[in-house]
Amino acid sequence: MLSIVRTLWDIFLHAFRKRVTIQYPEQKAYLSARYRGRIILSRDPEGGERCVACYLCAVACPVDCIALQATEDSPGRRYPEFFRINFSRCIFCGYCEEACPTYAIQLTPDIEMGEYSRQNMVYEKEHLLISGPGKYPDYNFWRVAGVKIGGKDKGQGEREAPPTDLRSLLP
Amino acid sequence: MISPYPAVTLIAVLFGALTIAGGLVWAERRLLALWQDRYGPNRVGPFGLMQTLADMIKLFFKEDWVPPFADKWVFIMAPAIVMFTVLMSFVVVPFAPGIIISDLNIAVLFFLGMSSLGVYSIVLAGWASDNKYALLGGMRAAAQMLSYEVFMGLSVMGTVLLAGSFDLVDIVNAQRHMWFVVPQFLGFVLFMIAGIAETRRLPFDLPESESELVAGFHSEYSGMKFGMFFVGEYIGILLVSSMITVLFFGGWRGPVLPPIVWYFMKTCFFLVFFILLRAALPRPRFDQLMAWGWKLMLPLALANLLVTGAVKLAFFH
Numbered sequence: 001m002l003s004i005v006r007t008l009w010d011i012f013l014h015a016f017r018k019r020v021t022i023q024y025p026e027q028k029a030y031l032s033a034r035y036r037g038r039i040i041l042s043r044d045p046e047g048g049e050r051c052v053a054c055y056l057c058a059v060a061c062p063v064d065c066i067a068l069q070a071t072e073d074s075p076g077r078r079y080p081e082f083f084r085i086n087f088s089r090c091i092f093c094g095y096c097e098e099a100c101p102t103y104a105i106q107l108t109p110d111i112e113m114g115e116y117s118r119q120n121m122v123y124e125k126e127h128l129l130i131s132g133p134g135k136y137p138d139y140n141f142w143r144v145a146g147v148k149i150g151g152k153d154k155g156q157g158e159r160e161a162p163p164t165d166l167r168s169l170l171p
Numbered sequence: 172m173i174s175p176y177p178a179v180t181l182i183a184v185l186f187g188a189l190t191i192a193g194g195l196v197w198a199e200r201r202l203l204a205l206w207q208d209r210y211g212p213n214r215v216g217p218f219g220l221m222q223t224l225a226d227m228i229k230l231f232f233k234e235d236w237v238p239p240f241a242d243k244w245v246f247i248m249a250p251a252i253v254m255f256t257v258l259m260s261f262v263v264v265p266f267a268p269g270i271i272i273s274d275l276n277i278a279v280l281f282f283l284g285m286s287s288l289g290v291y292s293i294v295l296a297g298w299a300s301d302n303k304y305a306l307l308g309g310m311r312a313a314a315q316m317l318s319y320e321v322f323m324g325l326s327v328m329g330t331v332l333l334a335g336s337f338d339l340v341d342i343v344n345a346q347r348h349m350w351f352v353v354p355q356f357l358g359f360v361l362f363m364i365a366g367i368a369e370t371r372r373l374p375f376d377l378p379e380s381e382s383e384l385v386a387g388f389h390s391e392y393s394g395m396k397f398g399m400f401f402v403g404e405y406i407g408i409l410l411v412s413s414m415i416t417v418l419f420f421g422g423w424r425g426p427v428l429p430p431i432v433w434y435f436m437k438t439c440f441f442l443v444f445f446i447l448l449r450a451a452l453p454r455p456r457f458d459q460l461m462a463w464g465w466k467l468m469l470p471l472a473l474a475n476l477l478v479t480g481a482v483k484l485a486f487f488h
Contacts (some may be wrong), residue, residue: 011451
């Protein structure tokens with residue numbers, strides 16, 4: 001019986017504590033920087049698209065919500081012709097971000113994506129592409145990759161040695 | 172003797188009880204939330220005050236369906252019985268000196284009789300639903316209510332002995348020197364527990380909690396019939412709070428403020444206390460509940476009556 005009275009007093013004191021409710025939409029919950037929210041496609045620090053249309057994200061996606069098509073501009077830089085994510089399918093797992101070799105596709109802490117029609121939840125490249133580098137500000141894949149694109153020849157990347165000349169006799 | 176303006180008092184009590192029950196819907200949700208570290212409804216109007224209105228509108232618009240396999244007239248009548256008995260019990264409650272609908276000289280017996288009739292509504296609802304789980308819920312509710320009614324009557328007898336009358340006005344007047352909660356503290360505790368069990372509030376709300384788990388005696392009810400059970404429960408709590416203040420806490424007696432204000436303040440205190448009980452206590456198992464009622468509460472009620480009678484005979488005659 002005494003424990004009942006003690007419980008009553010204890011619960012009564014809860015009236016004088018702060019309430020833990022977050023009054024959305026006037027107040028918003030704190031989402032950390034690595035929160036897996038809305039997906040974006042980022043650009044490198046020089047302003048070009050990071051995505052090289054390697055299809056790794058589409059393969060890694062457990063629900064197959066990414067669709068893209070690779071194409072190349074002159075001279076040799078790959079980019080996606082279209083890049084489509086169906087957000088009504090997306091489970092925001094982050095596997096695509098982990099699979100991406102160029103830090104192009106990223107998940108941001110933005111969760112306000114409600115729509116009335118399912119068609120409006122299919123985001124195209126122009127909806128996904130942002131103008132900045134996102135979470136990884138200094139990385140440019142093309143500087144470290146060994147391919148020849150406009151402005152950089154083979155052997156001119158960072159930490160890259162020039163290709164060996166097979167026909168000369170020198171070591 | 173009845174009050175000078177019986178019709179006015181009648182209408183006032185009827186509308187007052189229904190309005191306060193509606194206000195209780197809001198108050199319970201806000202107070203439960205207060206004690207659970209959250210807000211209750213706070214969007215629908217200032218402080219969520221329009222929430223009850225929204226709920227009532229929703230209930231009115233629901234499909235009022237009588238199951239085709241149910242016993243139709245009993246099904247329709249059962250919620251009306253609970254409203255009827257609870258509202259009838261308000262006829263004998265003294266709100267202030269002179270404000271009472273009917274000053275029966277067997278008021279306490281009338282109140283006990285009406286609460287016993289209230290058990291019918293649960294049993295009939297469970298039976299008429301033609302649903303095994305509703306029937307089980309109804310039977311359990313009936314068993315609980317009957318066993319707790321046994322000592323409800325006995326616990327009140329102490330106050331009747333002290334006041335020398337079954338008339339509630341005499342009981343309130345007999346408390347002019349000291350509220351009956353002081354000599355009859357055990358009776359007060361027993362009556363409060365019995366009152367909670369009668370109105371099926373937590374921690375004795377197995378009939379309703381079963382509706383969260385499986386079904387319950389009102390599982391087949393929707394729309395306004397369910398609304399009648401729902402509002403009838405709140406009017407029941409209001410009634411039990413009123414009876415506690417009248418029987419044990421001096422009713423409308425108090426120093427400075429007008430009597431009706433004292434009555435409302437005391438009743439409100441008990442209403443808030445019942446909501447605190449709901450927020451704080453866990454629910455006992457049904458066999459624990461029944462064992463407590465018969466093996467602990469009933470002997471205590473008998474002992475209380477015995478000692479009160481003995482003391483009154485020995486010292487006051």
